[in-house]
Amino acid sequence: MAMIKYMKELQNTPKGLEKCYQTALSLESAYYEFSDLAKNPYGNYDSFGKEKEELISKVTDLAKRLDSQIPYE
Numbered sequence: 001m002a003m004i005k006y007m008k009e010l011q012n013t014p015k016g017l018e019k020c021y022q023t024a025l026s027l028e029s030a031y032y033e034f035s036d037l038a039k040n041p042y043g044n045y046d047s048f049g050k051e052k053e054e055l056i057s058k059v060t061d062l063a064k065r066l067d068s069q070i071p072y073e
Contacts, residue, residue, distance in 0.1 A: 020069045027062040034059055 013021040034055040041048050 023066045023069055030058045030062055
């Protein structure tokens, strides 16, 4: 999985990219929460739908935040 590969490469955070790294860690965590929900759904239809939408929003927001933090040359 690409995300795991990139996270391993970033174990020594380059100077100036600390915020990117923290956001990437949060994104990784949210991604795994979403993945776990897909693999092991729980609750009734309504609660599952609500949890799914919250996680989609969380992953999307973190991905956008990370994109805005990455310095482009």
